[in-house]
Amino acid sequence: MSVNDLLALTPILILVLGGTALLMVCAWYRAPRPLLAGGVTVALMAALAAGLVPPPATEISGLFSATSYARFFTILWSLLAAAGIMISARYVIDWRLGAGEYVSLVLYAAAGMALLSSATHLLGLFLALETFTLAFYILIACNRRCEFAAEAGLKYLLTGAVATGFMAFGIALIYASSGSLHLPEALTSLTTATGALQAWGFLGWGMFLVAIGFKISLAPFHLWTADVYQGAPAPVSGLLATGSKGAVVAALVGVIAVAGPVWHDLQDLLWFMAVITMLAGAFGAFTQQNLKRLLAYSSVVHMGTLLVGLICQSAEGNVATVFYLVAYVITSFGAFAVIASLADERGEPMHFDQWRGLGYRHPIRCAVLSLFLLSLAGLPATAGFMAKLVIFQAALHSGFTGLVLVGIFASLISFAFYLRVILVLYQSQNETSSWHPGSAMEHAVLTVCASAVLLLGLFPGILLDLISLILT
Amino acid sequence: MTDHLLSLMTFFPLVGMLIVLFLPREADRLIKTVTLIVTIIVFLISLPLAFDDVFLTSSAMHYTEFVNWISIGQYFQMNYNVGIDGISLWLVLLTTFIMPIAILSTWNAVDKNTKGFMALALLLETGMLGAFIALDLFLFYVFWELMLVPMYFMIGIWGGKNRIYAAVKFFLFTAVGSLLMLVAIIYVYYFSMKAGVPFENGFSIAHFAQLDIPANLQMWLFAAFAFSFAIKVPMFPFHTWLPDAHTEAPTAGSVILAAILLKMGTYGFIRFAIPLFPVATMKFTPLLATLAVIGIIYGALVAMMQDDVKKLVAYSSVSHLGFVMLGIFAMNLQGLAGGMLQMINHGISTGALFLIVGFLYERRHTRLIADFGGLSKVMPVFAVIFMIMTFSSVGLPGTNGFVGEFLILVGAFEGGLRVYTVFATTGVILAAVYMLWMFQRVMMGKVTNPKNENLKDLSAREMVIMLPLLLFVFWIGFYPNTFLSKMNPTLENLVEQVKGKQQIAMMAEDMEQSVTKIAVNDLR
Numbered sequence: 001m002s003v004n005d006l007l008a009l010t011p012i013l014i015l016v017l018g019g020t021a022l023l024m025v026c027a028w029y030r031a032p033r034p035l036l037a038g039g040v041t042v043a044l045m046a047a048l049a050a051g052l053v054p055p056p057a058t059e060i061s062g063l064f065s066a067t068s069y070a071r072f073f074t075i076l077w078s079l080l081a082a083a084g085i086m087i088s089a090r091y092v093i094d095w096r097l098g099a100g101e102y103v104s105l106v107l108y109a110a111a112g113m114a115l116l117s118s119a120t121h122l123l124g125l126f127l128a129l130e131t132f133t134l135a136f137y138i139l140i141a142c143n144r145r146c147e148f149a150a151e152a153g154l155k156y157l158l159t160g161a162v163a164t165g166f167m168a169f170g171i172a173l174i175y176a177s178s179g180s181l182h183l184p185e186a187l188t189s190l191t192t193a194t195g196a197l198q199a200w201g202f203l204g205w206g207m208f209l210v211a212i213g214f215k216i217s218l219a220p221f222h223l224w225t226a227d228v229y230q231g232a233p234a235p236v237s238g239l240l241a242t243g244s245k246g247a248v249v250a251a252l253v254g255v256i257a258v259a260g261p262v263w264h265d266l267q268d269l270l271w272f273m274a275v276i277t278m279l280a281g282a283f284g285a286f287t288q289q290n291l292k293r294l295l296a297y298s299s300v301v302h303m304g305t306l307l308v309g310l311i312c313q314s315a316e317g318n319v320a321t322v323f324y325l326v327a328y329v330i331t332s333f334g335a336f337a338v339i340a341s342l343a344d345e346r347g348e349p350m351h352f353d354q355w356r357g358l359g360y361r362h363p364i365r366c367a368v369l370s371l372f373l374l375s376l377a378g379l380p381a382t383a384g385f386m387a388k389l390v391i392f393q394a395a396l397h398s399g400f401t402g403l404v405l406v407g408i409f410a411s412l413i414s415f416a417f418y419l420r421v422i423l424v425l426y427q428s429q430n431e432t433s434s435w436h437p438g439s440a441m442e443h444a445v446l447t448v449c450a451s452a453v454l455l456l457g458l459f460p461g462i463l464l465d466l467i468s469l470i471l472t
Numbered sequence: 473m474t475d476h477l478l479s480l481m482t483f484f485p486l487v488g489m490l491i492v493l494f495l496p497r498e499a500d501r502l503i504k505t506v507t508l509i510v511t512i513i514v515f516l517i518s519l520p521l522a523f524d525d526v527f528l529t530s531s532a533m534h535y536t537e538f539v540n541w542i543s544i545g546q547y548f549q550m551n552y553n554v555g556i557d558g559i560s561l562w563l564v565l566l567t568t569f570i571m572p573i574a575i576l577s578t579w580n581a582v583d584k585n586t587k588g589f590m591a592l593a594l595l596l597e598t599g600m601l602g603a604f605i606a607l608d609l610f611l612f613y614v615f616w617e618l619m620l621v622p623m624y625f626m627i628g629i630w631g632g633k634n635r636i637y638a639a640v641k642f643f644l645f646t647a648v649g650s651l652l653m654l655v656a657i658i659y660v661y662y663f664s665m666k667a668g669v670p671f672e673n674g675f676s677i678a679h680f681a682q683l684d685i686p687a688n689l690q691m692w693l694f695a696a697f698a699f700s701f702a703i704k705v706p707m708f709p710f711h712t713w714l715p716d717a718h719t720e721a722p723t724a725g726s727v728i729l730a731a732i733l734l735k736m737g738t739y740g741f742i743r744f745a746i747p748l749f750p751v752a753t754m755k756f757t758p759l760l761a762t763l764a765v766i767g768i769i770y771g772a773l774v775a776m777m778q779d780d781v782k783k784l785v786a787y788s789s790v791s792h793l794g795f796v797m798l799g800i801f802a803m804n805l806q807g808l809a810g811g812m813l814q815m816i817n818h819g820i821s822t823g824a825l826f827l828i829v830g831f832l833y834e835r836r837h838t839r840l841i842a843d844f845g846g847l848s849k850v851m852p853v854f855a856v857i858f859m860i861m862t863f864s865s866v867g868l869p870g871t872n873g874f875v876g877e878f879l880i881l882v883g884a885f886e887g888g889l890r891v892y893t894v895f896a897t898t899g900v901i902l903a904a905v906y907m908l909w910m911f912q913r914v915m916m917g918k919v920t921n922p923k924n925e926n927l928k929d930l931s932a933r934e935m936v937i938m939l940p941l942l943l944f945v946f947w948i949g950f951y952p953n954t955f956l957s958k959m960n961p962t963l964e965n966l967v968e969q970v971k972g973k974q975q976i977a978m979m980a981e982d983m984e985q986s987v988t989k990i991a992v993n994d995l996r
Contacts, residue, residue: 381614386542415643419628426625
């Protein structure tokens with residue numbers, strides 16, 4: 001590993017070393033506030049470094065890339081980690097969670113996500129995936145007083161272990177038939193000279209996709225999602241729903257760009273997965289009475305829609321996927337941030353009965369939540385609408401009319417359940433009690449998310465142009 | 473000033489909404505007053521349009537504005553492209569005219585979270601005006617969806633007992649249609665790109681209308697658009713959301729819904745579905761005319777059997793909009809002009825009837841016909857106004873309804889829809905039956921229910937609400953030319969364009985058939 005490699009890794013190193021330093025410091029100095037502030041600073045510095053320090057090499061040890069695409073996601077996940085720490089601050093202080101440990105775990109997770117989005121090697125991909133998965137095992141179960149948290153942590157651990165097994169075996173099979181783990185070759189060498197596909201390699205990719213399916217909760221591997229999101233603290237659920245899934249999707253976009261004929265053979269399978277994911281998510285969300293579970297199923301629907309963009313395997317589809325991803329990350333994280341900002345010593349408002357009429361108690365935050373929900377539903381003038389539009393447009397362009405129709409049907413059901421939440425928020429005024437007024441940091445995060453949702457909805461051109469630029 | 477008149481008119485309610493949002497929540501009266509002033513200002517802004525004589529002679533778009541809005545790489549270009557012509561002129565004015573009336577009607581009716589209601593009403597006005605002036609299909613879609621949300625919440629939060637059910641039903645029905653329309657819009661866009669329409673034009677309908685879309689593709693695209701618009705109209709099998717939405721919606725919501733939102737459907741046919749897909753229009757005419765006639769008769773029959781006044785008026789809308797659709801698909805000047813005029817008429821008379829039902833409900837908190845009877849003795853002024861509006865809805869000569877229905881029937885009869893016209897005419901008779909019977913049961917006879925003995929007659933505010941509507945009932949009834957003369961040039965142009973394309977398509981089909989015949993003969 002040369003100096004150039006290290007320089008190219010600067011943002012990741014800042015995250016990892018900063019996290020470790022904070023972990024060390026907290027052994028002697030346990031005041032939570034400075035540690036949290038330190039965590040936010042480290043994450044912001046990493047984002048800054050990724051944006052400002054030009055990488056001297058575009059590939060690091062053949063494992064990770066340092067292209068502008070990788071840098072884009074490094075910035076995104078670092079900012080997400082900073083926002084995640086900001087909305088966790090009150091949890092950490094009130095529940096005495098151990099600020100150093102919490103902050104460093106979030107930073108490690110961000111480092112893992114950033115590495116995953118830039119992986120160019122199956123081993124690099126595997127390592128990065130395990131890095132943030134391990135961090136999340138602990139973060140999910142960090143509140144030991146909550147009985148759901150332990151259950152959630154265990155569920156995530158078990159499904160994660162199964163996924164890891166699938167992935168490791170899949171990678172082994174791919175290596176056995178292609179002789180390479182480096183990404184273009186691991187896919188392109190799967191075909192023999194006559195153009196036929198090697199069966200073992202194909203099986204390997206199938207297993208790989210099963211593992212991916214667990215990670216980003218594609219149906220039928222999505223069953224853990226709702227339980228885990230419900231049990232984990234809202235900021236962690238927010239990170240889990242956005243960052244951990246987004247990083248995998250970002251990596252997939254990179255894989256697909258070089259996939260070639262293998263992808264074509266997997267297309268039918270993925271088509272089917274996208275359809276059942278969108279439908280399972282939409283119908284699953286329809287009956288929920290708990291906002292966190294509803295958001296979990298909503299994330300399932302969104303992952304299905306993202307898969308539609310991936311299936312296109314066109315430049316337009318990739319741009320659409322990345323745009324959708326960014327829009328989804330901002331919106332969904334914002335929705336979880338609203339829940340986090342309302343939480344107090346009673347816990348978080350989750351069940352619809354706790355939300356009933358809350359729009360009159362906390363008008364601004366509930367209006368912001370409504371905005372996020374409308375954006376998730378995909379209403380014009382929000383980021384979610386633009387995102388859906390570009391994805392469906394790309395799919396129509398590539399000839400996947402059936403997928404678009406299913407996607408539209410799922411959107412329709414989504415409309416019904418998102419709007420139902422908003423109606424609950426503005427029903428009868430007198431039944432609920434007030435929740436926490438929220439800290440300044442939480443309000444800042446919400447302001448940023450809400451402005452971004454509106455900005456991307458009205459002027460999506462800025463981000464779309466940037467994405468087309470980094471993808472070429 | 474006139475350069476940006478349309479934008480000013482469309483977005484002024486949005487400014488008003490922001491002002492309303494910053495007013496203190498408890499200041500009920502203040503919020504209502506500010507909203508009323510904003511809607512009146514919007515009406516005043518739009519008023520010069522009514523006096524502009526350019527519409528008398530020109531069929532082109534006026535007051536156009538064009539700004540590049542969203543461009544996505546080399547894939548997508550959407551523009552802020554608005555304008556107004558003889559088709560949208562009166563619908564825009566109807567919107568700005570009805571809004572202050574609707575707001576005034578909420579004075580005592582809405583007392584729960586007034587701020588939210590007024591903010592939504594203003595947002596709704598922006599959405600409606602934007603949809604009427606949009607010349608870019610994508611922009612139209614954005615405004616079209618924008619209208620949906622405020623209406624959903626108006627029904628869902630301020631509605632009656634079954635409000636959630638009605639709101640969800642309203643939303644789902646309309647959303648199904650609009651999402652399919654979105655797919656069709658994107659499809660047309662791709663087609664235009666392939667056909668070489670310049671990228672900068674975006675979704676401009678003027679350019680889409682010049683495309684030569686193959687007939688079988690037109691059928692699909694027309695079906696997607698028509699489905700969406702037919703739900704909104706609503707046409708016969710898609711009308712079931714309407715009675716629920718109307719019964720549960722607050723009075724102002726019902727008025728806006730009936731007077732303006734329903735017109736979005738019929739307007740959509742005239743502005744988008746027909747000029748963009750003329751050949752498919754020709755093929756679909758028998759089906760749509762049949763549905764229109766079924767709607768006319770079915771709506772009337774169901775209205776007759778209602779025991780709730782509001783539901784009766786709601787079903788009468790189904791019947792009336794059936795007439796509008798019949799007129800539009802006659803595809804000649806009389807039919808179209810009648811359809812357009814009947815859209816305005818329906819806005820005025822049904823809007824007024826919903827207001828009247830609202831007045832009754834505010835006084836007695838019931839809408840059942842059986843609870844009333846003999847009200848004309850207690851409320852003489854109310855009785856007169858109610859009677860005039862009933863006549864207008866029935867289409868008595870001298871009122872606006874007569875002119876519209878007459879033109880439609882003449883147009884449809886001459887436009888090759890004779891059999892349909894015969895059946896549709898029974899709808900006129902049925903309308904007289906259900907409206908007059910209802911009027912008789914509510915207003916005539918003796919006061920049987922003691923609760924009705926001391927009802928107050930209309931207040932000054934309620935008179936102010938009804939008088940402008942009365943004015944237009946007679947204005948259109950006696951001198952419809954004021955309105956017709958300004959929409960005729962545009963409609964003539966539309967008929968010419970559509971008929972021309974239809975004839976070319978028919979000739980092409982004949983050619984094909986004769987070619988095959990010749991080929992068959994050769995074989996023999």
